[in-house]
Amino acid sequence: MSTADFCEHLDHGITVIDTGFVRPRFDAAFLVVENGHAAYIDTGPNNAVPRLLAALEAVGLERSAVDYVIPTHVHLDHAGGAGLLMRELPNARMLIHPRGARHMIDPTVLMEGVRAVYGVEVANRDYGELVPVPEDRVTTTSDGMVVTLGGRPLRFMDTPGHAKHHHCIWDEANRGWFTGDTFGIAYPELHTPQGPYVVPATAPVQFDQKALHESVARLLAQRPSLMYLTHYGAVGNPEKLAVQFLAQVDEMVVVARELAQAPHRHEQLKRAFADIYIAELRRSGSTLQESFLREVLATDIELNAQGLGAWLSKH
Incomplete structure (x- = not known):
């Protein structure tokens, strides 16, 4: 190779x-x-x-x-x-x-x-x-x-x-941040007509909604031109992507609280999070088949459900 x-x-x-x-x-x-x-x-x-x-x-x-x-x-x-x-x-x-x-x-x-x-x-x-x-x-x-x-x-x-x-x-x-997972995930195959789509990364066990908002605000205060995401690569328009990213995080938290005492909570969190991500992709103009979107996002749906589950258990 x-x-x-x-x-x-x-x-x-x-x-x-x-x-x-x-x-x-x-x-x-x-x-x-x-x-x-x-x-x-x-x-x-x-x-x-x-x-x-x-x-x-x-x-x-x-x-x-x-x-x-x-x-x-x-x-x-x-x-x-x-x-x-x-x-x-x-x-x-x-x-x-x-x-x-x-x-x-x-x-x-x-x-x-x-x-x-x-x-x-x-x-x-x-x-x-x-x-x-x-x-x-x-x-x-x-x-x-x-x-x-x-x-x-x-x-x-x-x-x-x-x-x-x-x-x-x-x-x-280059006025850019190497962000690890703090600024989410942007798989190239999920790019939309509006550009990259960012999915949250809330893997177990240390997700903190308030701290994440504060961290992203500090990153944006530097007025970066680019974000270098481990998953995956360089993306522009950080301010726009931050809005998309954090809105989904907040929606995930609302849903998680609603499901805190639900039976089979983990599976319900997975279904709810998949719906959040696919709805955001559709708002961004994605016409990819839903089955493909679910396949690409499957690992993140699972890990994010685990992460919010751990967060609920702490709170």
């Missing part, structure tokens, strides 16, 4: 790498290059590492040129391959949210949680064994912290809402 099959080169030295997780253009990692220095933002799972290294080679850099590996948070579609990747990068430091650092240094509890959610067979197939990152190669970030990549500033913002251990990265060079 050629790197052209899984890499998209954007302006400002940014390469979008399709990690190959689940299906094409589902899960991305970003390679950022400046003056001969490189950083990875998110990594995908272990199976993505050969693609990440091939992308680096394709832009003409040695592994020693990588200064940073930066997971936005420790969910395994974002950070599962980080430890294995770090083994291949002699000069790289991991920059990680302080709440997530211990899970990268000792991933035992993280892996147990993944097996509990997905089952042992699926967890082993999709993620494999997580590789610990030596503690002396880990630096924790703080809100407002700035690092430089070949002279290019990258600034961190603490962005809870999807997860408490989530940060986003501001790239002044």
Whole structure:
């Protein structure tokens, strides 16, 4: 397979790498290059590492040129391959949210949680064994912290809402945010005549409606031109997409509260959330068959129902 099959080169030295997780253009990692220095933002799972290294080679850099590996948070579609990747990068430091650092240094509890959610067979197939990152190669970030990549500033913002251990990265060079899951998900196959469609990401177990609104407001306050979503790629019109995204989040919360005591709550949440997403797609002009929409969104419907279910149990 050629790197052209899984890499998209954007302006400002940014390469979008399709990690190959689940299906094409589902899960991305970003390679950022400046003056001969490189950083990875998110990594995908272990199976993505050969693609990440091939992308680096394709832009003409040695592994020693990588200064940073930066997971936005420790969910395994974002950070599962980080430890294995770090083994291949002699000069790289991991920059990680302080709440997530211990899970990268000792991933035992993280892996147990993944097996509990997905089952042992699926967890082993999709993620494999997580590789610990030596503690002396880990630096924790703080809100407002700035690092430089070949002279290019990258600034961190603490962005809870999807997860408490989530940060986003501001790239002044292109006035864009690397958003992980804080700004939702925009699968290319669901783009509408009005542009990308953003579906919320409320996977268990740390969804926080108020914190998510505040995080998105802070991201927009920077007046970004682009958002770089792990699922999937660069999207424009952040202000418009934020309205769509947060309106669906709020509607999900209303429905979840209504169903809090309902029998078979999980299945009812799944049905209700599917209806919310499909209605928004129709408002945006999508004419794709409903069966296709449900198929593409099936994983997110399931995880979002789990996430709101966990939220209801806490409240």
